[in-house]
Amino acid sequence: MxxxxxxxxxxxxxxxxxxxxxxxxxxxxxxxxxxxxxxxxxxxxxxxxxxxxxxxxxIPSLKPAATLVDWIEQKAVAGVKAAEQLAHAGSLQTNEEKFKSAQETVYAALKEINITPTENQKKLIDDFIQEAVNDLGHAPVSEAEKNAQIAKINQDLAAVQAENTQLKQTIASIQSTAGSAAAQ
The missing domain is CATH 1.10.287 (Helix Hairpins)
Known part of the structure; x- marks a missing residue:
């Protein structure tokens, strides 16, 4: 470049x-x-x-500071996406862990270009991370959705239990037939 x-x-x-x-x-x-x-x-x-x-x-004629702020915002978005992926993989459990991971991504990127963030830049980083999290569009699950999920799980559980009972009966039948044949 x-x-x-x-x-x-x-x-x-x-x-x-x-x-x-x-x-x-x-x-x-x-x-x-x-x-x-x-x-x-x-x-x-x-x-x-x-x-x-x-x-x-x-090449746009931006001031270096404006370019740096835009760059920090891009890295914050990337950090949030990476933290979200880590959360899906089970590496991060809490929102605090995800936020910290996103911050570490931005700080690591700044370190690569030999910039120590100022207090203002740290504030911007935190704000950009919050904005990127809000842009993810996560909404809490409603009670109705939770109840529907619980009902579906209970239905699946009942079906699996019935199948399990049927398999146990089939195994018992096979064992009794095999035991009768072995006794003769």
């Missing part, structure tokens, strides 16, 4: 080249030097830098 320093370096080279054209060419003409060859080379250089200029135009 191209960063601002690269864009500034390319811009500096372009300014130098253009400045050289307007300052150096008239001087060289006075000294009877073939400036056409120099201009052709300069044209080739400008053509070669055109793709870099086009890429530089697509």
């Amino acid at each position: 191209i960063n601002v320093n690269d864009i500034v370096a390319v811009g500096g080279v372009l300014v130098g080249v253009i400045g050289g054209i307007y300052g150096l060419v008239p001087y060289l003409k006075k000294k009877n030097i073939n400036t056409e060859k120099v201009l052709d080379t300069t044209g080739d250089v400008l053509k070669a830098t055109e793709p870099l200029i086009q890429v530089a135009k697509t």
Whole structure:
């Protein structure tokens, strides 16, 4: 990814080249030097830098702090999603554990880019995590839904118990038939 320093370096080279054209060419003409060859080379250089200029135009001109805040928000969302997955896997049980896991994700990402979060950034991290959790859309299960789930589980349990009883009778029947056949 191209960063601002690269864009500034390319811009500096372009300014130098253009400045050289307007300052150096008239001087060289006075000294009877073939400036056409120099201009052709300069044209080739400008053509070669055109793709870099086009890429530089697509990069938004945000302040580094605004970019960092957006980046922190993205990492908070990623941390919340990762914590939710860990909770589904059974690694995290409480909301506090999930929140702590999401925070650790953001802090680890900041550490990777050598940034120690300020108190304001820590507050933003906590707020972004809360926002991402709210965006998950979890709603508590209503009493009616709980009762319906309990009724379904009880039905499944009764069916399994009836099947179990039937299997026990079948096994007993097979054992008695096998015992009668062995006795003869």
